[in-house]
Structures are given as structure tokens and as C-alpha cells.
Amino acid sequence: MKIKIRGITVFFLAVCFSLLVNSCAGKDGRKKAQSLYISALEEYSVHNLAKASELCFASLKMDPEFFQSEFLQGKIYFFNSDYERALKTFSSLIKKYPHYTEARIWKIRTLIMQGSLDEAQKLLESEVVFNGSDWRIFYLYSLCYRCDESLDKELVMLTNAEAALKDSAKVYQAFEKNWEILGMESKAQLYKEKSEIIRK
Numbered sequence: 001m002k003i004k005i006r007g008i009t010v011f012f013l014a015v016c017f018s019l020l021v022n023s024c025a026g027k028d029g030r031k032k033a034q035s036l037y038i039s040a041l042e043e044y045s046v047h048n049l050a051k052a053s054e055l056c057f058a059s060l061k062m063d064p065e066f067f068q069s070e071f072l073q074g075k076i077y078f079f080n081s082d083y084e085r086a087l088k089t090f091s092s093l094i095k096k097y098p099h100y101t102e103a104r105i106w107k108i109r110t111l112i113m114q115g116s117l118d119e120a121q122k123l124l125e126s127e128v129v130f131n132g133s134d135w136r137i138f139y140l141y142s143l144c145y146r147c148d149e150s151l152d153k154e155l156v157m158l159t160n161a162e163a164a165l166k167d168s169a170k171v172y173q174a175f176e177k178n179w180e181i182l183g184m185e186s187k188a189q190l191y192k193e194k195s196e197i198i199r200k
Contacts, residue, residue: 033063040072049076067093071103078110086110101131108140117144135164169195 040055053076059069074089090107093100104127111120121144127137138161145154172195179188 029062030066033059033066033069036062037066037069037072040069044072044076049080052076067097067100071100071106074103074106078106078113081113083110083114087114101134105134105136105140112140112143112147115147117147120144133164133167135161135168138164 036055036059040052040059043049043052043055053073056069056073056076059066060073070089071093074086074093077083077086077089087107087110090103090110093103094107097103104123108120108123108127111117111123120140124137124141124144127134128141131137138157142154142157142161145151145157172191176188176191176195179185179191
């Protein structure tokens with residue numbers, strides 16, 4: 001009986017140790033994935049898409065669930081005009097994370113570039129209901145109407161986009177105030193100019 005209990009105890013400890021090792025390895029993989037993603041973002045910001053893509057894949061190899069790298073890779077496909085892969089990437093992300101607004105917006109953008117206007121408009125109808133304060137939704141809608149040469153509808157959507165954008169001026173005003181408090185006049189001036197451009 002004691003031998004049996006010891007055997008169960010040894011097995012239990014072995015399982016616990018294995019779980020602990022895998023947990024540590026997982027955390028380490030996540031940190032490396034994040035570091036690679038940051039490097040990929042830096043390359044992306046200077047339009048070095050090939051290097052950014054290489055780093056995204058390396059990041060996903062370290063942690064296949066690191067969705068930020070997957071999303072960035074989708075944008076790289078988009079800017080390389082590989083709309084089929086971009087669409088597949090954004091659709092996959094939406095399936096896993098239905099509330100991922102950025103992935104939904106980029107999917108719509110990709111559909112418009114592909115000329116799939118009917119499908120894009122169906123998705124935009126849903127976005128307007130649940131995300132009507134985002135100026136990008138109305139701007140994408142205006143692009144659909146531009147492709148259809150519906151100038152009057154395009155102007156309506158651009159007007160809606162402008163109205164949503166004006167609310168974002170409050171963000172720049174808040175930035176301006178905080179930089180002034182911190183005594184950073186150049187940054188305060190920069191955000192003042194940004195808010196004024198939006199409000200005009």
C-alpha cells in the first residue's frame with residue numbers, strides 16, 4: 001500500500017514539475033515574442049516591411065498566440081498588396097477575438113481594396129451600429145461610395161467622419177494641457193496645433 005501511495009506521489013510531483021517548467025517556458029516565450037514584436041514595429045514604422053515581416057514570424061514562432069504580431073503581419077500583407085493573405089489573417093483574428101476592432105476595420109479596408117464592396121458595406125453597417133464614434137468607419141464607408149461614384153452619399157459619410165473627428169480634438173487638448181503643466185512647451189504647442197487643425 002505504501003509503495004502504491006509513493007508511486008502516486010512521485011507521479012503527482014512529476015506532473016506538477018512538468019507544468020511548472022512549461023509555465024516558465026511559456027512566460028519566457030511570451031517575453032521574447034513581445035521583444036521581437038517591438039523590433040518588428042520599429043522596422044514597420046520606417047517602412048522596412050521585409051524585415052518587419054521576418055520579425056513577426058519569429059515572434060509568432062516564440063508564441064503562436066501573440067496576436068499583436070499576427071495583426072502586424074496582416075498589415076504588412078496589406079501594404080505589400082497581398083490582399084488575399086491580409087484578408088485571411090484579419091478574418092482569422094476576428095474569429096479568435098470577435099471584439100478586436102482594429103482587425104475588423106482592417107478587414108473592411110482590405111475588402112474595399114479587393115473590390116468586394118457589397119461585403120465591405122455589410123460589415124460597415126454593423127460597425128456603424130456598434131462603433132459609430134470611430135471616424136474611420138465613416139471614412140471607409142465614403143470610399144465604398146466613391147468606388148460606386150455616389151458623390152452625394154460619399155459627402156454624407158465624410159461629413160459624419162468629420163463630426164466624429166472633432167470629438168478627438170478633446171484628446172489633443174488634454175495632451176496640450178498636460179505638457180504645459182510639465183513645462184514642455186514645444187510638445188504643448190504641437191498638440192495645440194493638432195487640436196486646432198481638427199476643430200477648423
